[in-house]
Amino acid sequence: MPVTAINAESLSYSYGERAAIRELSFSIGEGCLFGLLGPNGSGKTTLFRLLSTLIPVQKGRLDICGHDVSTKQEEVRKQLGVTFQSPAVDVRLTVRENLSCHGRIYGLHGSVLRERLALMLERFGLADRASTLVGQLSGGLKRRVELAKGLMHSPRVLLLDEPTSGLDPRARQDFWDLVLNHIRGSGTTVVVATHLMSEAELCDQLLLLDQGQKVAEGSPVELQGRLAGERLTLRMRDAAAVQTAVEKAVNSSVIVSGNQLSVRVNDPATQITILLNQFRNEILGLELTRPSLDDVFLELTGRSLLVSGDAHA
Amino acid sequence: MHSGAIIALTQRELIRFLRQRTRIIGAVGQPVIFWLLFGAGLRTSFRPPSWAAGLTHEVTYQEYFLPGVATLIVLFTAIFSTISIIEDRREGFLQGVLVAPVSRLAIVLSRISAGTILAILQAGLFLLIGPMLSWIGAGADIHVSWSLSRMLMAAVFLILIAAELTALGFVIAWPMNSTQGFHAIMSIFLMPMWLVSGAFFPGGDSGWLFWLIRINPLTYGVAGLRRLLYEQALPVTPELPSMLTCLSVTVFATIVLIVISAKLVSRASANNSA
Numbered sequence: 001m002p003v004t005a006i007n008a009e010s011l012s013y014s015y016g017e018r019a020a021i022r023e024l025s026f027s028i029g030e031g032c033l034f035g036l037l038g039p040n041g042s043g044k045t046t047l048f049r050l051l052s053t054l055i056p057v058q059k060g061r062l063d064i065c066g067h068d069v070s071t072k073q074e075e076v077r078k079q080l081g082v083t084f085q086s087p088a089v090d091v092r093l094t095v096r097e098n099l100s101c102h103g104r105i106y107g108l109h110g111s112v113l114r115e116r117l118a119l120m121l122e123r124f125g126l127a128d129r130a131s132t133l134v135g136q137l138s139g140g141l142k143r144r145v146e147l148a149k150g151l152m153h154s155p156r157v158l159l160l161d162e163p164t165s166g167l168d169p170r171a172r173q174d175f176w177d178l179v180l181n182h183i184r185g186s187g188t189t190v191v192v193a194t195h196l197m198s199e200a201e202l203c204d205q206l207l208l209l210d211q212g213q214k215v216a217e218g219s220p221v222e223l224q225g226r227l228a229g230e231r232l233t234l235r236m237r238d239a240a241a242v243q244t245a246v247e248k249a250v251n252s253s254v255i256v257s258g259n260q261l262s263v264r265v266n267d268p269a270t271q272i273t274i275l276l277n278q279f280r281n282e283i284l285g286l287e288l289t290r291p292s293l294d295d296v297f298l299e300l301t302g303r304s305l306l307v308s309g310d311a312h313a
Numbered sequence: 314m315h316s317g318a319i320i321a322l323t324q325r326e327l328i329r330f331l332r333q334r335t336r337i338i339g340a341v342g343q344p345v346i347f348w349l350l351f352g353a354g355l356r357t358s359f360r361p362p363s364w365a366a367g368l369t370h371e372v373t374y375q376e377y378f379l380p381g382v383a384t385l386i387v388l389f390t391a392i393f394s395t396i397s398i399i400e401d402r403r404e405g406f407l408q409g410v411l412v413a414p415v416s417r418l419a420i421v422l423s424r425i426s427a428g429t430i431l432a433i434l435q436a437g438l439f440l441l442i443g444p445m446l447s448w449i450g451a452g453a454d455i456h457v458s459w460s461l462s463r464m465l466m467a468a469v470f471l472i473l474i475a476a477e478l479t480a481l482g483f484v485i486a487w488p489m490n491s492t493q494g495f496h497a498i499m500s501i502f503l504m505p506m507w508l509v510s511g512a513f514f515p516g517g518d519s520g521w522l523f524w525l526i527r528i529n530p531l532t533y534g535v536a537g538l539r540r541l542l543y544e545q546a547l548p549v550t551p552e553l554p555s556m557l558t559c560l561s562v563t564v565f566a567t568i569v570l571i572v573i574s575a576k577l578v579s580r581a582s583a584n585n586s587a
Contacts (some may be wrong), residue, residue: 052412056413077414086404087405088405088406090404092332093328101324102409104317105318105322106318106413106414107315107318151408306495
């Protein structure tokens with residue numbers, strides 16, 4: 001049985017009258033890459049603040065690395081590395097000054113501090129930028145400094161809040177390569193709050209949140225497996241005209257968007273053959289995909305992650 | 314105690330200050346200009362207060378104004394260094410400090426120590442150089458003590474005033490979300506507080522102004538500093554309290570303000586997470 005890094009029992013939090021999190025229980029094993037997935041207003045930011053000890057537990061119980069967050073705040077804080085959505089690096093300080101200041105706040109000093117500093121600069125590809133003011137770095141490099149800062153004191157739990165928001169796909173990829181490289185084999189537990197499918201799919205375990213409540217929990221594959229069948233998308237000459245006929249042929253409801261028809265299929269081989277036989281001249285293209293996490297979320301809540309998420313990104 | 318964290322955070326403040334040259338000009342420039350202009354403008358109309366009767370020289374307005382200007386430099390420095398709390402909150406740096414395993418008092422003390430160091434450096438420099446200006450004819454005659462013991466005592470007292478005002482700035486800045494709000498407080502509260510501290514003019518003998526000056530804690534800071542600028546002991550008058558009173562009030566106010574600051578930081582509010 002794996003060691004538990006984070007355990008939450010019936011966690012609730014409200015801002016005045018408005019409940020942000022309701023009766024949330026979950027458990028995260030040590031070394032796990034754990035994703036909190038949900039649209040804006042799902043309570044994921046509140047949960048992140050609770051985990052990072054910025055706000056106190058109001059109801060329920062939260063343990064991190066075996067310490068109750070309410071009573072052993074300082075013990076918990078020593079184990080945490082936190083990367084907030086808004087940058088916490090000081091733009092008027094150099095990369096080295098930022099990391100050094102952070103290390104000393106966490107009690108590092110002398111040769112331990114120097115060695116750790118050199119290691120982090122090296123590992124995060126910042127060695128040649130050590131004396132550059134952080135304000136002069138690109139967005140991707142700033143995020144790297146942020147990450148190096150969060151890991152400077154070798155935390156057992158790393159918390160990342162929308163870590164790649166505002167980054168281009170290339171920088172996003174770089175960021176995750178660094179995170180995954182760093183934690184591999186180190187036993188560091190990583191909790192990432194995100195609304196990005198690509199990030200969620202990297203996780204070992206996911207917690208789907210909606211309106212402050214747990215919607216589902218499991219590995220991406222397990223969650224995707226919850227939806228029977230695959231999604232078949234057909235590009236048609238005139239989608240609306242053949243909608244009813246296609247529904248009859250596959251015996252399932254069809255969603256039309258533009259010139260595309262989208263349908264859930266349980267036996268793709270047979271159903272595609274039927275469709276091809278019947279509508280060969282109408283079909284311009286077809287694609288068979290496993291259900292995405294967004295499909296799962298849509299199925300469970302009736303809401304899409306993408307719509308609200310994209311407005312934010 | 315988290316001395317490593319306090320030193321690291323204090324050092325960060327000092328580095329930031331040195332990289333923002335305009336802050337130095339802002340904190341020292343205006344008070345010095347005030348001192349030179351008011352000193353020249355009010356020279357003839359100034360009537361020395363009763364405590365100056367025993368002195369062997371006549372106290373000019375420029376000399377009277379000297380400890381007041383030093384206090385203004387301290388006040389401005391304290392304001393600039395606590396306004397940065399609001400910037401740190403907005404920029405996100407503060408969040409990173411709040412989730413660190415350091416006591417909340419350490420967070421307060423690092424701010425106060427940085428503000429105090431910057432304030433005494435600037436005000437101390439002014440107190441050294443200001444009187445010299447009269448030697449080259451840039452100001453009226455100023456007769457202050459140049460003995461080492463007096464200067465050391467004045468420096469220690471200046472540290473107290475600086476800690477007091479930085480802590481006051483902290484209490485004001487912490488709950489604020491915008492620097493504009495702080496500027497408003499500065500105009501309607503901090504500047505008037507300085508004006509009625511005996512820094513700018515000696516208070517009347519009675520009436521509301523007299524009482525306003527007496528209940529103002531900063532009055533005791535200015536008066537204490539004024540006493541330490543002279544070799545001989547000045548008499549105790551209604552507008553110039555005794556050194557013991559000055560010291561007690563300033564120490565008491567500083568401690569109270571630090572305690573309030575630490576309470577504010579410990580209060581886990583929505584503001585802390587914003």
